[in-house]
Amino acid sequence: MLNLQIPHATTLSALRARVRSWREDRMTIGFVPTMGALHEGHLALVRLAKAHCDKVVTSIFVNPEQFSPQEDLDTYPRTFIEDAQKLSAEKCDLIYAPETHEVYPDGFATRIQMGGPAEGLESVDRPHFFGGVATVVAKLLNQVRPDVAVFGEKDYQQLLVVRQLARDLDLGVDIIGGEIVREPDGLAMSSRNVYLSDEERGRAAELNVILAGLASEVSAGTPIEEAVSSARRAAQTTFDAVDYIAVRCARTLAPIDSATLDRPARVLGAVRLGVTRLIDNRAASAPRI
Ligand code: PAF
Numbered sequence: 001m002l003n004l005q006i007p008h009a010t011t012l013s014a015l016r017a018r019v020r021s022w023r024e025d026r027m028t029i030g031f032v033p034t035m036g037a038l039h040e041g042h043l044a045l046v047r048l049a050k051a052h053c054d055k056v057v058t059s060i061f062v063n064p065e066q067f068s069p070q071e072d073l074d075t076y077p078r079t080f081i082e083d084a085q086k087l088s089a090e091k092c093d094l095i096y097a098p099e100t101h102e103v104y105p106d107g108f109a110t111r112i113q114m115g116g117p118a119e120g121l122e123s124v125d126r127p128h129f130f131g132g133v134a135t136v137v138a139k140l141l142n143q144v145r146p147d148v149a150v151f152g153e154k155d156y157q158q159l160l161v162v163r164q165l166a167r168d169l170d171l172g173v174d175i176i177g178g179e180i181v182r183e184p185d186g187l188a189m190s191s192r193n194v195y196l197s198d199e200e201r202g203r204a205a206e207l208n209v210i211l212a213g214l215a216s217e218v219s220a221g222t223p224i225e226e227a228v229s230s231a232r233r234a235a236q237t238t239f240d241a242v243d244y245i246a247v248r249c250a251r252t253l254a255p256i257d258s259a260t261l262d263r264p265a266r267v268l269g270a271v272r273l274g275v276t277r278l279i280d281n282r283a284a285s286a287p288r289i
Contacts, residue, residue: 004081006088008095012143015096019057019144027054031146031173033137036060037077037191038086041181045150046090048178052148058087059096059140061103065111066132072275077191096144103139111135117160117253121268122279125243133158134165141171148174154181154188156266156281160253180280182208188280200273206238207271207280210245215267215284218247223259235271243270243277247284261286 009015022029030049034042042058049056060083067073080097087095111131118130141149149166151159156177163175181189186208187201196204210231217227224247235242249256250264261284268281 004084004088004095006084006092006095008084008097010097010099010102012098012102015057015094015098015143018094022055028148029053029144029146030056031141031144031149032056032058032092033140033149033151034058034060035062035076035191036083037079037194038083039181039189039191041152041154041178041189043086043090044181045152045178046087046092048176049148049150050091052150052174052176053146055093057094057096057144057146058092059098059144061096061098061136061140063103063132063136064100065104065135066129068126068128071126072192072195077194096140098143103136103143112138112165114161114165116164117157118164119253120255121244121246121248121253122157122270125270130158130161134161137162138165138169138171141166141173146173148176150176150178153177153179153281154190155279156268157253160251186212188278190278192276192278195276196273200276203238204273204276204278207235207269207278208282210234210238211267211269211280211282214245214247215282218261218265218267219284219287221260221287224256224261225259231269235269239271239273239278241272243272245269250283 030053032045032049062076112134114130114134151162159177166173166175185205187205214227214231218224232245246268247265250266265284266281267284270279
């Protein structure tokens with residue numbers, strides 16, 4: 001048994017017992033699902049959940065269902081003791097760190113298939129991803145039954161997919177988005193940034209620069225196609241590969257068919273540096289006329 005400064009549950013029954021006692025005391029519950037390897041971006045989500053609710057549960061579960069066989073499930077950073085210390089400093093009320101069989105017991109045979117905002121972008125290179133995310137998020141939300149759940153805008157497409165999931169399945173939870181937290185040079189914080197070599201880390205911040213430039217171009221009225229082509233060229237000179245650079249409707253992530261921006265939009269990009277895949281995004285707004 002680990003001696004942590006913060007309560008932690010590894011089984012569904014222990015989680016439910018804790019949540020039940022809070023409910024009996026009429027407490028509201030906020031939930032922050034994570035895969036651990038926590039950084040300032042995650043901790044900001046915990047603070048946001050605390051601002052909305054009396055009690056906060058953070059889950060730490062590296063979900064095998066959202067990794068393809070070629071991806072980094074085995075090497076994904078696992079830093080449970082440090083994570084627990086950070087969550088304790090944030091006064092998180094409970095860590096839920098289930099074993100895989102607690103989430104996917106023997107005989108588990110359900111997988112949620114998402115449409116709408118899950119189509120395109122991440123799904124082109126990671127077709128398995130949102131099915132795995134939607135399945136585990138539905139499971140975790142059912143296990144915790146929070147009033148509010150907080151997801152980072154860093155994974156903007158994931159945030160919209162989870163909102164769609166909660167709406168479509170009547171999960172009865174408010175899904176709140178937390179702003180992206182960046183390193184001093186603008187690189188969006190991510191657990192996978194530890195994979196970057198020093199040389200790659202030097203180039204990584206350019207993704208934010210390129211997306212910020214694209215967001216201000218389209219917000220100023222530059223035709224979308226022209227601005228995206230020039231941002232893609234810039235990304236191709238900096239990164240080893242560019243999966244996508246796109247401007248999409250901020251609410252649905254549908255492609256925008258007008259020549260220039262006519263609605264609130266999101267500028268999104270995914271690029272590769274060595275073994276690391278970076279994603280980031282920025283808000284863009286239609287020019288005022
Ligand atoms: O964003 C993540 O860390 C994961 O995709 C999530 C939402 C915890 C589901 O495993």
